[in-house]
Amino acid sequence: MECIGTRIIGAYDACVVGSGHAACEAALALSRLGKSVAMVTLNANNIAGMACNPAIGGPGKAQIVREIDALGGEMALAADEACLEMRILNQSKGPAVQSLRAQCDKRVYSGHMRAAIMKERRIALVEGMVTGVLTGDGTVEGVVLSDGRRVLGRAVVLATGVYLESRTIVGPEVKISGPMGEPSARGLSASLVKLGLEVGRFKTGTSPRVRRDSVVWDRVRKEEGAAVPLALSFMSVPRVWDFDACYSTETCEATHEIIRANVSRAPLFNGTIVGTGPRYCPSIEDKVMRFPERKRHLVFLEKESRDSDEIYLLGLSTSLPLDVQEEMLRTIRGLERAVISRPGYAIEYDYVLPNQLKPSLETASIPGLFLAGQICGSSGYEEAAAQGLIAGINASRYLDGKEPLVLGRDQAYIGVLIDDLVSSPITEPYRMLTARAEYRLLLRQSNADLRLTPIGREIGLVSDERWAVFETRRGQVELGRKLLNREICGRRAGDYLRRPGSSIEELMKDMPELCELDADVLEEVETEARYAGFIERQESEVRRLQRWSGKRIPPGLDPDLVPGLSRETKDKIRRYRPATLGRAADLGVSPVDILVLGAYLQGRPAGGE
Amino acid sequence: MQGETIAAIATPRGTGGIAIIKISGKDAVAVAAGCLSPRGARKLSRARGYSVFFDRVVSPVSGETIDETIVLLMRSPRSYTGEDVVELQCHGGELVAEKVLDAVLSRGARMAEPGEFTRRAFLNGKITLDEAEAVLDVVLARTDRALRQAFLRLEGKLGKSVLGWRDKIAAVLAMVQGALDFPDDITLRDEDVVPALEEVTAEIDSMLKDGVLGLALTAGVELALVGRPNAGKSSLFNALLGEDRAIVTEVPGTTRDLLRERVQWAGIPVVLVDTAGLRETREIVEAIGVERARKAAEESWVALYVVDASRPLTGEDWYWLERWRDRRVVVVLNKADIAPEHVKRDISAVVAVKTSFPVVEVSARTGWGLEKLKETVIGMFEGADRESVVPGSARQVACLRKAREALGRALEAWREGWTWDVVASEMEDACRVLDEITGSRISEDVLGEIFSRFCVGK
Numbered sequence A: 001m002e003c004i005g006t007r008i009i010g011a012y013d014a015c016v017v018g019s020g021h022a023a024c025e026a027a028l029a030l031s032r033l034g035k036s037v038a039m040v041t042l043n044a045n046n047i048a049g050m051a052c053n054p055a056i057g058g059p060g061k062a063q064i065v066r067e068i069d070a071l072g073g074e075m076a077l078a079a080d081e082a083c084l085e086m087r088i089l090n091q092s093k094g095p096a097v098q099s100l101r102a103q104c105d106k107r108v109y110s111g112h113m114r115a116a117i118m119k120e121r122r123i124a125l126v127e128g129m130v131t132g133v134l135t136g137d138g139t140v141e142g143v144v145l146s147d148g149r150r151v152l153g154r155a156v157v158l159a160t161g162v163y164l165e166s167r168t169i170v171g172p173e174v175k176i177s178g179p180m181g182e183p184s185a186r187g188l189s190a191s192l193v194k195l196g197l198e199v200g201r202f203k204t205g206t207s208p209r210v211r212r213d214s215v216v217w218d219r220v221r222k223e224e225g226a227a228v229p230l231a232l233s234f235m236s237v238p239r240v241w242d243f244d245a246c247y248s249t250e251t252c253e254a255t256h257e258i259i260r261a262n263v264s265r266a267p268l269f270n271g272t273i274v275g276t277g278p279r280y281c282p283s284i285e286d287k288v289m290r291f292p293e294r295k296r297h298l299v300f301l302e303k304e305s306r307d308s309d310e311i312y313l314l315g316l317s318t319s320l321p322l323d324v325q326e327e328m329l330r331t332i333r334g335l336e337r338a339v340i341s342r343p344g345y346a347i348e349y350d351y352v353l354p355n356q357l358k359p360s361l362e363t364a365s366i367p368g369l370f371l372a373g374q375i376c377g378s379s380g381y382e383e384a385a386a387q388g389l390i391a392g393i394n395a396s397r398y399l400d401g402k403e404p405l406v407l408g409r410d411q412a413y414i415g416v417l418i419d420d421l422v423s424s425p426i427t428e429p430y431r432m433l434t435a436r437a438e439y440r441l442l443l444r445q446s447n448a449d450l451r452l453t454p455i456g457r458e459i460g461l462v463s464d465e466r467w468a469v470f471e472t473r474r475g476q477v478e479l480g481r482k483l484l485n486r487e488i489c490g491r492r493a494g495d496y497l498r499r500p501g502s503s504i505e506e507l508m509k510d511m512p513e514l515c516e517l518d519a520d521v522l523e524e525v526e527t528e529a530r531y532a533g534f535i536e537r538q539e540s541e542v543r544r545l546q547r548w549s550g551k552r553i554p555p556g557l558d559p560d561l562v563p564g565l566s567r568e569t570k571d572k573i574r575r576y577r578p579a580t581l582g583r584a585a586d587l588g589v590s591p592v593d594i595l596v597l598g599a600y601l602q603g604r605p606a607g608g609e
Numbered sequence B: 001m002q003g004e005t006i007a008a009i010a011t012p013r014g015t016g017g018i019a020i021i022k023i024s025g026k027d028a029v030a031v032a033a034g035c036l037s038p039r040g041a042r043k044l045s046r047a048r049g050y051s052v053f054f055d056r057v058v059s060p061v062s063g064e065t066i067d068e069t070i071v072l073l074m075r076s077p078r079s080y081t082g083e084d085v086v087e088l089q090c091h092g093g094e095l096v097a098e099k100v101l102d103a104v105l106s107r108g109a110r111m112a113e114p115g116e117f118t119r120r121a122f123l124n125g126k127i128t129l130d131e132a133e134a135v136l137d138v139v140l141a142r143t144d145r146a147l148r149q150a151f152l153r154l155e156g157k158l159g160k161s162v163l164g165w166r167d168k169i170a171a172v173l174a175m176v177q178g179a180l181d182f183p184d185d186i187t188l189r190d191e192d193v194v195p196a197l198e199e200v201t202a203e204i205d206s207m208l209k210d211g212v213l214g215l216a217l218t219a220g221v222e223l224a225l226v227g228r229p230n231a232g233k234s235s236l237f238n239a240l241l242g243e244d245r246a247i248v249t250e251v252p253g254t255t256r257d258l259l260r261e262r263v264q265w266a267g268i269p270v271v272l273v274d275t276a277g278l279r280e281t282r283e284i285v286e287a288i289g290v291e292r293a294r295k296a297a298e299e300s301w302v303a304l305y306v307v308d309a310s311r312p313l314t315g316e317d318w319y320w321l322e323r324w325r326d327r328r329v330v331v332v333l334n335k336a337d338i339a340p341e342h343v344k345r346d347i348s349a350v351v352a353v354k355t356s357f358p359v360v361e362v363s364a365r366t367g368w369g370l371e372k373l374k375e376t377v378i379g380m381f382e383g384a385d386r387e388s389v390v391p392g393s394a395r396q397v398a399c400l401r402k403a404r405e406a407l408g409r410a411l412e413a414w415r416e417g418w419t420w421d422v423v424a425s426e427m428e429d430a431c432r433v434l435d436e437i438t439g440s441r442i443s444e445d446v447l448g449e450i451f452s453r454f455c456v457g458k
């Protein structure tokens, strides 16, 4: 397909730039919806690479993975195939926050994604560095590469991750480079600025890797995976994953002393790093300086793949100089003689301020140009993949002239993620937290399919096979609900479950039909019944708030047309284009202006005029 | 700033010392200048910031002088509404004030709607929602105590307490959410959650207790006098009032309609309601009266159940006392001057056994026991001797109650071993409702409801 000599090397329906987690979902969605796709990447051998820890899932993130799966995305399938060990986090803390976390073999994960992409005959993989976006009449027409080649596409999805003008930092050593020794992507960011987009600078970091044979394994604790069969994808057969992949140890006072003594050499604290880092994924130097009262911090030792010689040290993200990293390890039980194979480093990169995007992830100013993943200011594989999927779906719908898919905050974590990104000020790399979802009792990982698979089906990403699996499960759930509505000894069976400590197994004696249901279905209907009171209250709260805070603000609203709005509010509306009155209130728009806006939207002015 | 300029007479109708005509809006200065002498108009237009001067109000139609006036200018944003405000202080007298207002309106101002000045103050960010409600209370305050309370609220004291609670809950919430999102890093113990929530719960409880008082302070409490015909309700009504207001005869069924009069007890506005005697009757007018009496008893804050203590209680008395067992009732043994000692003792004893109502002996005829009766009622305002801030509107009380319930559910869920996700959601609920009190989260219905209570001119 690559014809050297001509400058235009192909015309496609869409160009996807990148081959990371966002790019893979975007390209797959486009192709599966019938579009031809050019996937342009710096390194065609690095597909869906995990630059940081070798795990998929966790609180807030597992829910996203399940939602991607329910809509017909690939991430959960890849994680299941690559899984070494799976754990249920927050098991005792409630179904709303219960989250699977799969520790994965990085190579198998990449291999799965590569195969999925190769299987799509409509995707062409192109290696090269994109330096500009082509536009004509203000509309996207394709991309241009550093060597002058052009790839045409009527829609473009940029999923360039942490590569834009990136610098890596280890102590005093600053290099113009991407992650893991890859090149930095130069020029594209400037071309986006030329198109009128505003960019900012963030940073993130990763932990040192140590040689497997240099760890004293009997001085660290083994972390057991779950002993019950589990799977991330609704399409996978649950299994017990028993590869012994994870161990733990912890830092101590001596470690913290070393960090304090060397803090002046920490790029984070001496001004070398200017980008803002993620508060929720802090480096060890950050943790020690911010929480001086903590005597120790946990460190997890994770195998990066079945046969790799490298161990990832979760919890030790750092950009301190190499000699300090080595000295630190000397003080940590089990790592006293550890040999660093790759030092921890920080990476600083450009991102595009996501308030310039519509909730469809299309840029507001350039029709056909979509952004997804870390380029939008997010952080994390799952967050990236979710945006990739939505950008892919909406790029396809844009090409078809259809309305974009926008998920609500009460519908999916993905809805929360994108709404937060496009309509609130992002001041640090955005990581999903369950606390960000106000309707989290409704947004469980266990019901992602019930919430979203019908939508995925309508869009065209849910295959017949997945649909059949879904319909069986939905049928069972409905049967289970019906059974729990029946009376046992004069009481609704479901009401028995409203007591904490009760279990659906106790009901099975009196209701043998329950035994016919699959374990996951039992768990789902049990949760629904047990939390019914809380869930109903949350649902009615959703409705109550939607009466005013759910009132939609039309995306094209010119705030100057609303009489009586303060200048500050007008600026906020222009900058963040909040989708609803409630979001505007969250942005700190004064109650007064909320009223004025609400009254305007209702077609009558406020203040009795 | 709102579009139109509004005006109203800000002082009560009728003849008073002075009348104030208040004008607010971006054309306030021009409107007022149009009603002054040429010299006054010039002076006003040139004035910056606050200024006060003496002038005449001149009819724009005839050019005649309507009245002398003191002109008070407060430039935006340093005024009550945050807009340009001009006040014209004239001599009292209904006709004069109306004429001045007419002049102002003919110069392009519009008649203000009820509560519109305060609504603008709120809309222009000059006051918060709870302060706006307090303004209303100051305007409506009928007693000294009510006024003091209203001023406390006006200074934002209620808002400060609410913000304090919200912060406390939010701090616990952050910890719980941290534990949910970072399972490896944060552990939670009972003492991280329970004491703080219990403390806020107790504080809200105590404010809620006072809340009843708060409502009483602003709106006044209703006291219905009910009982069988001829028990002496109307006599007692007159005695408590200190004037001969209701008709008293020895004919049972004298009183037909409700009678209301306002008195003050310990600085609290009290509305006394005299009612028709309760009995079965075929007579249509009386039957309507009895129905009204029942409703008055059930809508009142306390019912004084008056009995003729010179004879034993009847089955009908027991019917009503039974029916109102869960309400606030004081059983008043009237005609103590003529009632035999053993009959009074018997009634007191049986009432004490069958109900938990307080019993007070009085004589409407001699006035004996009336002080004791007042004390008993006043004692029913829990915390009546406290000077702390209390919520002043039913809306605030309702929000506090909701927050209290959500906190209660959070604590219960925690203790019963419900999962933390539920606990966190309940705490979030509590924060949301507290935000509604200060108005940092609001709905339009709420605002409409509040501001429609304001009288014109405030």
Ligand SMILES: Cc1cc2nc3c(=O)[nH]c(=O)nc-3n(C[C@H](O)[C@H](O)[C@H](O)COP(=O)(O)OP(=O)(O)OC[C@H]3O[C@@H](n4cnc5c(N)ncnc54)[C@H](O)[C@@H]3O)c2cc1C
Pocket: A017, A018, A019, A020, A021, A022, A023, A040, A041, A042, A043, A046, A049, A050, A051, A052, A128, A129, A130, A131, A159, A160, A161, A162, A163, A164, A179, A185, A186, A188, A204, A205, A206, A281, A317, A345, A346, A347, A372, A373, A374, A375, A378, A379, A380, A381, A384, A385, A431
């Ligand atoms: C050092 C480091 C530390 C991290 N730490 C954390 C953490 O602590 N917590 C956390 O949640 N997440 C962390 N991550 C983030 C996580 O890895 C990313 O959020 C996620 O991988 C982003 O996915 P993406 O698809 O947006 O981009 P990436 O996975 O970064 O993929 C970008 C893709 O775009 C391609 N590309 C870039 N520019 C061009 C161009 N001009 N032309 C052609 N191709 C281009 C690249 O070749 C690559 O294929 C870290 C990442 C790094 C690198």
Ligand SMILES: Nc1nc2c(ncn2[C@@H]2O[C@H](COP(=O)(O)OP(=O)(O)OP(=O)(O)O)[C@@H](O)[C@H]2O)c(=O)[nH]1
Pocket: B228, B229, B230, B231, B232, B233, B234, B235, B236, B247, B248, B249, B250, B251, B252, B253, B254, B255, B256, B275, B276, B277, B278, B334, B335, B336, B337, B338, B362, B363, B364, B365, B366
């Ligand atoms: N001795 C004595 N007589 C009283 C007292 N209170 C009321 N009476 C008399 O009782 C009779 C009825 O009094 P009212 O006050 O009219 O009684 P009422 O309960 O209002 O009666 P209705 O309006 O008919 O329901 C009158 O003749 C009063 O003079 C009292 O304290 N002592």
Ligand SMILES: [Mg+2]
Pocket: B233, B234, B235, B247, B254, B255, B275, B276, B277
């Ligand atoms: Mg009477």
